[in-house]
Amino acid sequence: GCFSNVPRAFVVEDLGNVREAFRQVIERRGIRVIEETRITRLLVANNRCLGAVDIRGEREFVTITAAATILATGGGAALFQYNLAPADAIGDGYVLGFEAGAGLINMEFIQIMLGTPPIERRNFFPTQALRDGVHFTNCFGEEFLLKYYTNGELLRRAYKARMRHQPFSMRDEAAFIDIGIAKETITGKTSENFGIFARKDRDTSGIVWPEGGIEVAPFAHSFNGGLAINFEAETGVSNLFAAGEVAGGPHGADRIGGNMMPATQVIGERAGKSAALRAAHPADDPCPAELAEEEFRKVRAMTGGDAADLNEIRDHLRWMMWKKCMVIRKEDNLAGALRSLNSLSDVLAQVNGPRVKERLCLESMIKLAKIILTAALRRKESRGSHYREDYPEKDDKNFGKPIMLHKDSMEEAIV
Incomplete structure (x- = not known):
C-alpha cells in the first residue's frame, strides 16, 4: 500500500454487492431513508447538537430533531476542477460541522x-x-x-x-x-x-x-484532514459524531494505503455505537424552535440563481483552487485566491433565480475553499502532500504538529 512496506489495501471488484448488503440491513431494521434533500444547518444550543434543518425541493423546510447525529458525508475533492471523486463530493460535511462549532484538523493535507x-x-x-x-x-x-x-x-x-x-x-x-x-x-x-x-x-x-x-x-483525490474527533468518534460538539473521510481520523500529512478502511469501518462502527448509546439515553434538551426558524427565514429570503450564472461561479472556483492550491503553493497565490473568494461571495450574493439548493452548495464550497487556503497559508513549511514553494523545507520545530481551525479563531476567513 501507499507509504507502507507491507500490503495493506484490497480491491472490491463489485460495489453493487456492498450496496445491496447495506440496503438489506436498512430495510430489515426499518430505517427511514430520505433522498433528494439537503441539510442546510446543524441545530446547536449550549454546544450540544440537537438536530438539523433539511430543505426538500427548493422551498420545503423540515426540522429534524435527533439525540445524536453522525456526519458521514465523504470528502471534498470535487472542489478542484480536476479530481478523482464523485461530483457531489463537495465537502459540505466539513462546513456543517465547522459552523456548528467543531474543529477541523489537517485541512491543508490533500491527497x-x-x-x-x-x-x-x-x-x-x-x-x-x-x-x-x-x-x-x-x-x-x-x-x-x-x-x-x-x-x-x-x-x-x-x-x-x-x-x-x-x-x-x-x-x-x-x-x-x-x-x-x-x-x-x-x-x-x-x-x-x-x-x-x-x-x-x-x-x-x-x-x-x-x-x-x-x-x-x-x-x-481525497482529504487527509477533517473534523477533529475523540476515541468515540465524537467531535468537540456534544452529540455530533463523524466517520469516514469527513473525520480527521487516522491520517496525517500523508495517507497510508488502506487507511480509509479504518476511517470508514472502524471509526464508522465507533460512531454508530456511540451515537446509538447516546440516543438510548437522551438528555432532556428540547430543540429551541427559534433555532430552526432563524434558518428558515435566512433561506426563504435567499434568491437562488440562474443555472448559467451558478455554473460560471462554480467553474471559476474549481479552476482557481486547482491552479492555486494543488501541488505548488506559495504565499501570494494562496492569499490572492483568498481575496478572490471574498469577491466571488459578493458576486454570488447578487445572483437571482430559482435554484436555491445549488446556491447553498456553492456557498458551502466557497467556505470550504477559504478553510483550506487558510490552513495552507498557516503551514509555512513543506511536509507530505503540502508543498510550499516559498518554504520548501520541513520545519519540525514550528510545525511538527497538526493545525486546528475553529470558526471563532478564523472568522475573517469565513464570509
Whole structure:
C-alpha cells in the first residue's frame, strides 16, 4: 500500500454487492431513508447538537430533531476542477460541522494523484507504466523532468519511489515528478486539456499506449484532514459524531494505503455505537424552535440563481483552487485566491433565480475553499502532500504538529 512496506489495501471488484448488503440491513431494521434533500444547518444550543434543518425541493423546510447525529458525508475533492471523486463530493460535511462549532484538523493535507484528463474521461495514471521508464514532455516536446533529475539514475529512483505510492508527497525523490508537471502547467506548456504527455519507447506492463502518448495532470483525490474527533468518534460538539473521510481520523500529512478502511469501518462502527448509546439515553434538551426558524427565514429570503450564472461561479472556483492550491503553493497565490473568494461571495450574493439548493452548495464550497487556503497559508513549511514553494523545507520545530481551525479563531476567513 501507499507509504507502507507491507500490503495493506484490497480491491472490491463489485460495489453493487456492498450496496445491496447495506440496503438489506436498512430495510430489515426499518430505517427511514430520505433522498433528494439537503441539510442546510446543524441545530446547536449550549454546544450540544440537537438536530438539523433539511430543505426538500427548493422551498420545503423540515426540522429534524435527533439525540445524536453522525456526519458521514465523504470528502471534498470535487472542489478542484480536476479530481478523482464523485461530483457531489463537495465537502459540505466539513462546513456543517465547522459552523456548528467543531474543529477541523489537517485541512491543508490533500491527497493528489496523477490522472488522465479531460475530466469527462478521467482516470488514474497507471504508475506501473513507470517500470520501464517514461518520457514526460510538454506541448513543445521538451522532456522537462531533466531539469529536476540531472541524470538517469536519479530519475529511475524517482520512478521506483512513485511505483510504491501513487500520491504526491515531499517524503521522497518522487515529489519532483509532480512539481515538474505542475510547473509546466503554470507556465502554460500543456495541451488544451491542461495536461502534459507521457510517452514510452517500450512497455512490458500490458498497457496499450495511444499514438502521441497519454495526457497527464495532477488530480485531487481525497482529504487527509477533517473534523477533529475523540476515541468515540465524537467531535468537540456534544452529540455530533463523524466517520469516514469527513473525520480527521487516522491520517496525517500523508495517507497510508488502506487507511480509509479504518476511517470508514472502524471509526464508522465507533460512531454508530456511540451515537446509538447516546440516543438510548437522551438528555432532556428540547430543540429551541427559534433555532430552526432563524434558518428558515435566512433561506426563504435567499434568491437562488440562474443555472448559467451558478455554473460560471462554480467553474471559476474549481479552476482557481486547482491552479492555486494543488501541488505548488506559495504565499501570494494562496492569499490572492483568498481575496478572490471574498469577491466571488459578493458576486454570488447578487445572483437571482430559482435554484436555491445549488446556491447553498456553492456557498458551502466557497467556505470550504477559504478553510483550506487558510490552513495552507498557516503551514509555512513543506511536509507530505503540502508543498510550499516559498518554504520548501520541513520545519519540525514550528510545525511538527497538526493545525486546528475553529470558526471563532478564523472568522475573517469565513464570509
